[in-house]
Amino acid sequence: MTEDLDALAVQLDREHVFHSWSAQAHLNLPVIAGGSGTVVWDHAGNRMLDFSSQMVNINIGHQHPAVIAGIQAQAAELATIGPPTSNLARGRAAQRILSKAPEGFRKVFFTNGGADAIENAIRMARLHTGRDTVLSTYRSYHGNTGAAIVATGDWRRMPNQYARGHVHFFGPYLYRSEFWAATPEEESERALHHLERVIQAEGPGTIAALLLESVPGTAGILLPPPGYLAGVRALADKYGIVLILDEVMAGFGRTGYWFAFQGYDVVPDLITFAKGVNSGYVPVGGVIISADIAATFDERVFPGGLTYSGHPLAAASIVASIDAMTDEGIVENAARVGAEAIGPGLRELAEKHPLIGEVRGEGVFWAMELVADRDTREPVGADVIARLKRDLISRGLLPFTAENRIHVVPPCVVTDAEVAQAMAIYDEALTAVESGVR
Template identity: 85%
Template sequence: MTTDDLDARAKQLDSDHVFHSWSAQAGLDLPVIAGGRGTVVWDHAGHRMLDFASQLVNVNIGHQHPAVVAAIQAQAAELATIGPATANLTRGEAAARILSKAPDGFAKVFFTNGGADAVENAIRMARLHASRQNPGRDTVLSTYRSYHGNTGAAIVATGDWRRMPNQYARGHAHFFGPYLYRSEFWATTPEEECERALHHLERVIQSEGPSTIAAVLLESVPGTAGILVPPPGYLAGVRALCDRYDLLLILDEVMCGFGRTGRWFAFDGHDVVPDLVTFAKGVNSGYVPVGGVIISDPISKTFDDRVFPGGLTYSGHPLAAASIVASIDAMQDEGIVDNARRVGEEAIGPGLRALAEDHRLIGEVRGEGVFWAIELVTDRETREPVGADVIGRLKKELTSRGLLPFTAENRIHVVPPCVVTAGEVDQAMSIYHEALTSVEADLA
């Protein structure tokens, strides 16, 4: 077969036999990815693309990092799998590496298969811990602009449209988090947005009844909902409300953790310590499916003499554990988290702000590290979002110019791997500029 034949066969097999998530199946035209390295992927024919989606915002360390690949290979040769009801050195080392980046007061990690079941089990832990002395504290509060995964409780905790056809879990209520560009609180400054959002949350807590609530669940920085970096003081304010009403705080770091914001954990920059932390994605860049919950000592002690009613066949899988150890070591040794912070401050942020000056479709750019969003509007005064047709055209223009984008609603998320260089950012900015120019000309 020629390389073109391999690409055609990959497309045909995919079309014939693969059922894709979050999609109507007819008419899908997906790019073929045969290989990758760093921030670049390519098809069988060798057509290269900058991956400014990091796939699903998870390839933080970049594609095919040699140390991580070697660690998986070595572990497979030594012990390819083992059940969770065993002690395993690699699993223990993975937990220790994760805890080395967590705040004081966390000594245990529960491993899962991914982010959704990490959230699922964090909710379970919170409910059982909260109800040990006060039975019936089951409710979990989460924001409308959020995504927490596609399992029973995680999807109901999610705030967007994907929750609606999947409401099979009980005990969930939602509130509005801060989003100054489209403020629900008539705010005009970050300080007003923070104060009013916290007041709103407190009223929801009071209205739902604190004695019925187990936890508040938040993405430290909501990702799929729009890279909504919380205003200064907001997360600390939520922590204070949780303390005031004796609620647990779960911070979802599945997408924003392990370097994505230029910090090991996104919450590190917000003067807050949660009770439970969920993780996945960036902890090993998705090389092997894995996630988990970092558990504070008081919650961990709840299960010292009480059985935790949860488990997974592949919890702490040795291949996943080996990839975590290698990923965290490489990110630390190579300064990858610092690179994400520096590139965000010196290249992505300035580049996106320059784009906003040149393009009338851009209403706002926001973000930090390698975690940014371009919000697109038909009119800057009314802030009316562009439609799916405009996003579809932009996606096609970007892809045809050699950039793999991440799009959501009326936004383009600029989320390259943490290893991205300033030169690659400059290349991407030129592609964004060309694509926006083309679409704006068509709309004129």
């Protein structure tokens, strides 16, 4: 009977569900019926370690009882209410979020997810400055709505060029440096020089915002080199530009900090969030607004809003999630397990497997970049990644893959024993695929 449910799930999915970022005809997706912590399973009870955190958002783990209870209690009290009301759950959610942000942030604007958080942060920056242009990096992903997808730097923006006023530049990426850099310090200095020249060439008086992922995620988990984010902050100040840091993927524990930028000596003007704030239990996102920008709209109407802004079920899930993460030391666990288990484990794999060109990351936010040749750094092809993904799933690990990389991104509650189990599976799968490559 349980096998029948798995088959039915696949049948209904293939017949009726249209999937994102996919050609539809040949999808072969795993069935997920349930989960707990770092583990998911199908209807037949086959279990997998979830080292994708789904879309890198299940920071608190699957089915955390405190978050489920918070949603249930709110549903019993008031399931929904519109934005033009005062609601205790909404106010508490904003209060909890601001308690984790740096000093100087005043308010939270709630959205339905990360993409519309980006849209509204851009809108705020443009209205605050009276300027139009938004600068963002080529190696970035900011969401799949009008301005967010055009701010995105990768191929996905190309069929979606509907928004105005976007210019891209190269951010730091020492392993594949655009700046002929040999050290992190050189990469930082030269990337900042490049950015300032782009600002000057575009005209500083036209630029509303610099939009960056604090740590670019889907683009490769690209840790900023020393001084880079502080240097971007200095350029924003020099030219009167709003600095928006996108914490949608990197925030709320993923890097071992509440916000990833807290590890890099920088404070932005606007912070976008989603995903990790409640691990996606209910769709939600938002913009954390500095006092200066919030004051712009004290006597001026903000021309934006959403029917489900500050939805009470989402708000209750935020309160429960932040409280549980605080009480249980979940962010601290992410920092520790990254330093003591994931990082050392991946470096051991890199010493053993010639397919691994580089490993990089922090907290529970890591990537293995796979190459056909370590000397030339030629990326492996999509066929190698596809084989590796199939092999990992068959061995009981649900991976996150992007281009020529395997992203190692378990929930923040992952244990050392689960990391050790995952490293053994990565080792076996890499060995199998390498034998086929040769």
